[in-house]
Structure formats: structure tokens, C-alpha cells
Amino acid sequence: MIVADRKPIEELLGMVEDCKKILVVGCKGCVTVCNVGGLKEVEVLAATMKIARKKAGNPLEIAEHVLERQCDREYVSQLGEEVNDYDAVLSMACGVGPQFLSEMYKEQSFFPAVNTTFFGGATQHGVWEERCAGCGTCGIHMFGGLCPIARCAKSLLHGPCGGSSNGICEVNKETECIWDSIVKKKMEAGQLEDLLGVKNFKSWKTARDGGPRRSIREELVQGNI
């Protein structure tokens, strides 16, 4: 799923400094799963902002709404023109949400309430880690099922670099060296030869470097399914 972190409250207050009445829109998709932009978080954020503004002697009126998904026009349209009744709208969805909202409601200003960080999953309760960088040409089977593009700080296809120490990446002590895991896994499986030789030069055309990407499912476009 897509993982995000909520922006600091000061930053959000700064965004709507001049507003008297705002709408906070949550999303029941990924950001609900990673506890950053679902119903509960919308309520907490609205309450926190109201208290802060009241304390500052400049009360803020906040309405709350949670959409099924903000990355789908069908759901985004449910908000309706009432979004224009507010001075601004804070979206608690990933970066996709406020864009879909902006595209549909051109008169309104939508602010991102979260920083969208990565594609990953929960490794323990309350901890999410990156697993994929959406490079568009998945090759993890060559690396024991572990992705060096997303998980090695240098996206090496022939690691580990000279900074790998005791399974830890040179970047910081909290980051594992994924290449250490790849090598150990391959050695244990007696498949070391898979890591030898020079791998094909990666084409970044399918990644973001090739420009914004688009997926087309012809059968759906034609309405056959």
C-alpha cells in the first residue's frame, strides 16, 4: 500500500492561517490502513486544529468528511459543489487524493495534510517499511525476491557496496543493508552464481524518469468487462 506521515500541525495551521471555515477530507484506502488519514485521524486533526485556533483567539470552523477513496472520480464526485462553501480543504489522502480533488473542483484550494512517502507494508504494529519504488519493470526474482531498487540506498544491481557493515547500510544505523540479505539468502540456497556476471543495464524508461505513466486495460476501456 501507499504509506504516508501526517504533516506537523504547525505546517497545517500555517496553510489555513487566513481561513475561517475549512473541510478536512479523509480516505478509507491506504491512509486508513496506515493510520494516517482515515476517520479517526480526521477527527483528531480537526479537534487539534480547532483547539489551537481557539487558543490563539481566532476560532476555526471545521467540517469533516471521509470518502471511500480519493483516487477514484466516482467517490470524489460525492463531495459535490458544497466543497466551495469552505475557505479551503485539507486532504488526508496520499498525494493522489488532493490532485483528484483539485482536478474535479477547480474553484477550490486543496492542501495536502500528509507527506506521502512510499509503497510498503507494516513490519510490526506501528512500523511501516518501504518495499517498492514503482520502477515499472519488476525484477525481484533475480535478487531472492528482495528489491534492491527500492531498498538499497544506491539502487545497486551488484551489491553490496563497500559501506555494508554487519547487515547495516552505510546510510544510517537503523537501515538494513538489503544486499547483505540478498547475498546471504543466495549463498544459503547455493545460488551464488545468480549474482555473478553483469546484469542488464536497467531501463528507467518505465520508471518515473520516462515521464508520467499510465496503465490502460483495453478490455475495461471498451466496456467488455
Add this chain to the structure above:
Amino acid sequence: MSELKSGSNLEKVLAAGHFAFTGECGPPKGANVEHLVEKFQHLKGNVDCVNMTDNQTAVVRMSSMAGSALMVNEGLEPNFQMVCRDRNRLAMMSDILGAYALGVRNMLCLSGDHQTFGNHPEAKNVHCIDSMQLIAMVKKMRDEGKFLNDEDIDVPPKMFIGAACNPFADPYEFRPYRLANKIEAGADFIQTQCIFNMEKFRDFMSKVVDMGLHEKCYILAGVTPMKNAGMANFMKKFVPGMDIPDELIKRLKGVEKKDQAEEGIKFALEQVEEFKEMEGVAGVHMMAIEWEHKVPEIAERAGVLPRPVID
């Protein structure tokens, strides 16, 4: 002597069977050519070629290509370093051609320290290709005369291809294989990370020799003389991939502060002596970091002077 690949001085020295002695020089944090040229003077005639570092430790400096070209002008032979962190494949190929056009004949292909270590940690890291592929790319450009896309190069860059190897990084058991991979990719010579843990390096080299890697490539052992115990402590703590035995720190601390530099040089000289005899080691890469003026003395005491001159 088989036909030379680049005709660089370093290649000639190694091909003739001499024990190589290479140096290192960091470009200035600015455009101070005068200071750089002054550093060159300490190295001139005392080493076979000089590595020109490429934004080492991710700190921005004068470009390694410009530094290398200035070196050529001063009559020294550069070993042009290139990291994968700062350029995509277009910029790399174009810089390789540019460096060659400016008289560069050796290059060292590196991944590069991560930018979080440096003075612009906000920078984007490129890593369009990695160091293994950089080696293969330079080889393709040189031997096939082609760019990565298979288009012909009008006058290919004849580089002597170098790569790095850190026997002290993990997982240790994999390191000889990674070295083998670099040789397979096209590395003509290897310069290792600074060696301080001699016991581990001996073990590493015995594995390398067992695999016959030393016969396919020239391996230069990396040596850095310690200026004092503080430097050793710092490197142990903060420089990734460094293996500095407590014994060495103890030895440096065992003498008075003013004598620590001499003790550091003594240790380095003992290392050089051992490397001269060690099977599989074809030379020493002396990285006297910001200590270029000591190189003449170190070279003299190491008994590697005069450097061979080969036509």
C-alpha cells in the same frame, strides 16, 4: 609484453612487472588551482599515477575531470575517479570521452559514498547504473568502440580501467566473488580500501589467490598513514567500511602525541614491506589524505624510488 590497452604509465609499469606505487590527491573546495598544483609537486616523480577524487565523501569540490586535466598539464598522470552517484549514463559517457580528450588514460569506477555523508545531503542520488556496470560500460566503449546503445564512437576512449574493492565490508565471504565479478566486468586493476587489519587482508588475499584472480588483474593494496590516534579513532567510528584494529590505535597511543605521526608512517612502511612480498599484490595505493607533502619521504623510506620510467 602483450599489447597495451591504454598505454597509460600505470599500465606500462604494471605490465613490465614492476611493483606499482600510486598516490591520491583531492581537488580543492574551490577553484584554487595554485594550491592544487602545489600539491602535485609533492607527488611528481614519486608515484606512477595519482587518483583524482570525485566529490569524495559526497562533499562538493572541483570536478575530478578538471583536476585530472590540470594534472596532465603539470606532467603527472591522473587516475580519474568517477562515481555513479552524481551522473546518469549520458553524463558519464560524455565525461569519459571528455576526460580522454584531455589526456586522461586511467579511470577508477566507483559507486560513491552516499550523499547523506556530505555537505549537500538534500541532493538527488542518480545511480542510473552501478559501479559494476560502469566498468562494463568503459570496457565496451574502449574495446568495441561503442556507446551503450551500440552506436559507434568516433575515436574510442582507451582507458586503463580501475575498480575498488573493500575486503573489510560485509558479508566477508562474498567479497572475493564481488571482486571476481568486477574483473569479469572488465577491471584491469584494483585499488583496495585502506587496509589496517593485516590479518584479515592476508586471509582475503589467500582466497583471491586461490581463485586465481591476481592473474587476471593487478591488485594494488590501499595504505593510509595515520597522522595520530585521533584520526584512527575518527575513522573507526565514522568512516563506513573501515576496519581499524584496536591494536593499531593502542600502538599510536603508546607513543607521545608528537611522535604519533611517525608511528603512523612506520606502520604504513611495515605494511608496504609486507605487500611487496605478498602473493597477488601488484603494488600499493598510497592515500596520504591531505598529507601529500609527506609522500616524497614515505616513497623514499618505502624503497620504491626512483619510479620506473618506461617509453
